[in-house]
Amino acid sequence: MANSLRALAMYLPQFHPTPENDEWWGMGFTEWTNVAKARSRFPGHNQPHLPADLGFYDLRVPETRELQAEMAKQYGIHGFMYYHYWFNGRRILERPFEEVLKSGAPNFPFCLCWANENWTRRWDGSEQQVLLKQEYSDEDDRIHIRSLAPAFSDPRYIRVDGKPVFIVYRTNVLPDAQRTVATWREEAIRLGIGELYLMRVNGWGPHPNPHELGFDAAVDFQPDWCKLPGREFGSLKTRGLNRLGMKPSPYLQDEIRDYGDVVAAMISRAKPDYKLFPGVTPDWDNSARRKKNAIIMTNSTPDKYEGWLRHVAQSFTAYSPDENFIFINAWNEWAEGNHLEPCQRWGRQYLEATHRVLKDYL
Incomplete structure (x- = not known):
């Protein structure tokens, strides 16, 4: 019998207005603002990504959250990994999850990932302009865990x-990751929560052994930026084009890669000597957020995604009955082009591909 696996889909809570986004980006801004204005940059570029079944939803609406959970469960997703934003006691984008927590609905498993990056204007190309800065301290670490006690319970x-x-998204920006982890564990026990199971995300930068930092495991964030294959096209220099009498392509500053090449590169990586929960992504294209320097995958299809997910499910052996996670990036990252939620081009085909694989591991 196949291993029992728990597939967790990463979940972005950005789809509702907030005072901060009104101030920084304009009244009524949500992720849909970027999604709707995206345009194709070259022949065959799949933009815009437009929602189908669930439409341009507002996550303040309980019925929307119920429909998301019902759909995810129907197609084999075990639970959502909600991104959690904490800045020295200040939270943003917290309303959808807080309402899930307080209402008890939907009745669908969840966990939290602290997206501990500075909040910047990088979406419009101004990455150096910091809107909310992370400040770290022992006291803030304790207050943070106290604030999470209701969710953990x-x-x-x-x-x-x-x-x-x-889960922690960027352990590399923690001044002393081991100290933070020790503080969290101590405070959780003091509060009666008990032991925590802590993971770090293998995303940008080197992927250190999580055990050496005090974490229990790592999450394979996809795409793995450290192991991407060469660019498919878009790397010609402007000078060369001028010499040929051609105009520079409008996507020269974007990094464009073939989805199949990315899958092959991810599958060929060596297995680390620590606990790493595998990940996949149905696609990636953040050109809706970035006017330049976007990372775009081409030629993604439900069949290719299904093959990658099947390979991961078949090759992954759970570390224990409960250490059996696969992470899918993502449920609803519409402005990054990676979503299982139905779109107008593919309908439910990515969800159907997910279920064909996972039904044997539930």
Whole structure:
């Protein structure tokens, strides 16, 4: 019998207005603002990504959150990994998850990932302009865990051997990751939460052994930026084009890669000597957010995604009955082009591909 696997889909709570986004980006801004104005940059470029079944939803609406959970469960997703934004006691984009927590609905498993980056204007090319800055301290670490106690105590919260799973997106920016982890573990026990199961995300930069930092495991964020294949096209220099009497292409500053090449590169990576939960992504294209320097995958299809997910499911052996996660990036990252939610081009085909693979591992 195949291993039992729990597929967790990463979930972005950006789809509702907030005072901060009104101030920084304009009244009524949500992720849909970027999604709707995206345009194709070259022949065959799949933009814009437009939602189908769920439409341009507002995550303040309970019925929307219920429909998302019902759809995810129907196609084999075990739970959502909600991104959580904490800036020295200040939270943003918190309303959807807070309403999930307080209402008890939907009755669908979840865990949290602290997206601990500075909040900048990088979406419009001004990455150096910091809107909200992360400041770290022992006291803030303690206050942070105290604030999470109600979530960790929820019966829907995803656990490993009874330990709530908490994920950190960028451990490399923590001044002292080991100290932060030790503080969290100590405070959780003091609060009666008990032991935590802590993971770091293998995203940008080197991928250190999580155990050496005090974490229990790592999450394979896809795409793995450190292991991407060469650019498919768009790398010609302007000078060369001028010499040929051609105008510079409008996507010269974008990094464009073939999805199949990315999958092949990800599959060929060596397995690390620590606990790493595998990940996949149905696609990637953040040109809706970035006017230049976008990372764009071409030629993604549900069949190619299904093949990648099947390879991961077949080759991954759970570390224990509860250490059996696969991470899918993402449920609803519409402005980054990676979403399982139905779109107007593919309908539910990515969800159907997900279910064909996962049904044997539930």
